[in-house]
Amino acid sequence: MILIGASGHAKVILDILEKNEFTVDYLLDANPNIKELAGYNVIEDKDHIDDINQEYIVSIGSNLIRKRVSEQRKVKFGWAIHPDSILGDDVSIGQGTVVMAGAIINPSTQVGNHCIINTSASIDHDCEIADYVHISPSATLCGTIEVGEGTHIGAGATIIPNLKIGKWATIGAGAVVIKDVPDYAVVVGNPGRIIKIGNGEE
Numbered sequence: 069m070i071l072i073g074a075s076g077h078a079k080v081i082l083d084i085l086e087k088n089e090f091t092v093d094y095l096l097d098a099n100p101n102i103k104e105l106a107g108y109n110v111i112e113d114k115d116h117i118d119d120i121n122q123e124y125i126v127s128i129g130s131n132l133i134r135k136r137v138s139e140q141r142k143v144k145f146g147w148a149i150h151p152d153s154i155l156g157d158d159v160s161i162g163q164g165t166v167v168m169a170g171a172i173i174n175p176s177t178q179v180g181n182h183c184i185i186n187t188s189a190s191i192d193h194d195c196e197i198a199d200y201v202h203i204s205p206s207a208t209l210c211g212t213i214e215v216g217e218g219t220h221i222g223a224g225a226t227i228i229p230n231l232k233i234g235k236w237a238t239i240g241a242g243a244v245v246i247k248d249v250p251d252y253a254v255v256v257g258n259p260g261r262i263i264k265i266g267n268g269e270e
């Protein structure tokens with residue numbers, strides 16, 4: 069396995085991969101000054117030749133940059149699923165997605181490619197999570213919620229059932245979302261209110 073991005077987020081992924089007894093050969097990073105992370109070699113991601121015999125994970129927290137980097141590579145992407153996460157029956161997890169410790173994903177939920185389901189996040193039944201979404205630590209998604217591409221659900225946010233959250237939206241930490249959220253909206257507070265319409269740049 070090779071990770072792209074040598075950050076704090078990568079450290080958490082390395083920890084999951086170690087617990088699953090995967091071998092990580094090295095990490096790549098655009099910053100030539102980073103040589104090491106958590107005991108692993110970091111190589112400058114310049115003129116890197118994609119290794120078709122390896123699996124990669126893009127270990128970059130920004131949803132937009134993770135999308136850009138993953139689209140540039142012609143490689144196979146793997147998964148990192150913490151052994152202390154709980155996945156219900158009929159849950160599907162897309163390639164490049166990481167699921168942190170304590171996360172719970174209940175039955176019939178679909179999670180797209182290159183998502184982050186962070187520590188102790190709870191995603192209930194029949195949710196549809198599109199590609200490049202980040203569900204932050206301790207966020208709660210009730211049943212039958214759709215989350216569009218690239219959206220970031222902040223730490224500890226709660227979304228009541230049957231809602232549709234648009235693409236490239238941001239839900240602030242601790243928000244309580246009680247109605248649908250349009251694309252690119254930034255929502256904070258309880259009850260959640262739109263404070264601006266962003267441009268998808270995090």
Ligand SMILES: CC(=O)SCCNC(=O)CCNC(=O)[C@H](O)C(C)(C)COP(=O)(O)OP(=O)(O)OC[C@H]1O[C@@H](n2cnc3c(N)ncnc32)[C@H](O)[C@@H]1OP(=O)(O)O
Pocket residue numbers: 186204205221222223224238239240241242243254255256257263
């Ligand atoms: C392992 C990890 O670390 S995973 C990372 C998890 N990260 C998160 O959960 C971060 C989530 N991000 C937030 O909550 C951010 O505050 C955002 C994205 C909602 C807003 O950020 P910005 O666009 O920079 O907004 P800014 O800080 O200028 O605040 C704008 C207004 O919204 C308010 N506001 C911002 N965030 C929140 C929030 N979470 N709840 C309530 N109000 C908020 C501010 O007080 C401010 O109000 P004012 O205009 O009355 O002064």
